[in-house]
Amino acid sequence: MPKRDSTVRGREFGAGIRAAIEKAGLTGRGASQLAGWDPAKLSDLMNGKGGISEHDLIRLLGVCRTPLEESDHLVTMYREAERSGWLQIHGERSPGWPRTLGENEKVATELICWSLHLIPGLLQLPDYLRALIEGNPNSPAKEADERVAARTARQQQLINRRCAMTFFIHEQALHLPIGSPELMSDQLDHLLTMGIRPYITYRIVPTSIGAHAGTAGSFTFMKFDKLESVVFIDAENHGVYLDDKASIEAYSRILKALDQTALGVEESKELIASIIS
Structure with a gap:
């Protein structure tokens, strides 16, 4: 070969x-x-x-x-190995930390995440994730500790590497009540705290703009130093990895459009602070 x-x-x-x-x-x-x-x-x-x-x-x-x-x-x-793209089906539910995702996050130089309904996984508090698990019939409660530990390890790996991370988050994710009101307040406060780190940026796409470039769903765009970019789409029981030229160009256009419609960094922080108060 x-x-x-x-x-x-x-x-x-x-x-x-x-x-x-x-x-x-x-x-x-x-x-x-x-x-x-x-x-x-x-x-x-x-x-x-x-x-x-x-x-x-x-x-x-x-x-x-x-x-x-x-x-x-x-x-x-x-x-x-030569085939582009990869649909990985995991049975009833996806693992807490898919091996392929971990291998790519380990060497990525930048992650750009778009989240339509929820706080992005890499910014979620453990109790926020627990509340999501409780509401999902395909995620047994007995696996909660394992999944929370896996998510925390993912977060820590990227923080330790100081990997550049940009999060585009739709405003509805800030208002969707996950868990108790106290938990949501803590989660939004956690966003503000994480935003202090110089390598983490988040920007809110306001509900008031109506239709927007990201309506098809959430995804993560991974960039690398000497490798082609990869798009990861996480679903209930499967994950999709896209690395062909057409897909990368299509998702790049979505990110460019989100960049043009999202609030600025300071405006985003002010919006979150106003919801907390």
Whole structure:
């Protein structure tokens, strides 16, 4: 397989290769030597750029003594790695922290989130998320602690990295009562507190403008240093990753339109403060 542009599928495959090497107790250089590869070849593979044949892959997995089930999974991923876009169906409900999302957030240089109905997940207080879980028939109460912990870990990972994050939030999300009035007040106050951080920006799209560019639904636009951008759409029991040129251009136009209609940073803070009071 010739080298290619890195895709979401390709990077997930690369992460799986990296994990297989680590489980074998090897370094990248050590695995390369045992497989008879140039280390740069393995580096490209782990970064989702391909450059190997299926025979090469099977040889590497043999060197790593990868269990048969995981080996078959990686071979299947290898065959699909060039495909753009990815619909991941998770059964009855999506996991609290999908692995693919985590791998992409780990290396993203900027996240731009559009939230139509709710406070964005990365800005939610634990009790706000708990209230959402309680209202969802597909999210068992026994999983609440696990999901809250996963969300908190996601938030902390991005904060620790000081990843640039911009949130466009529709005004209706500020008024939709989730939990008690006290919880909503705490949640809005949390928005103001998070906005103090220089790498976090949020802007409110006012209800008064009526129809707007984001009516199709919420999404997250992830930018990277040396990789193409990715759009992530989260749904009840599945997630969609888009990385083809047409999709990226379409969602870029939506963000540009939201930027033109949203309130400025200070106006947004004033609106939130007025709702709290």
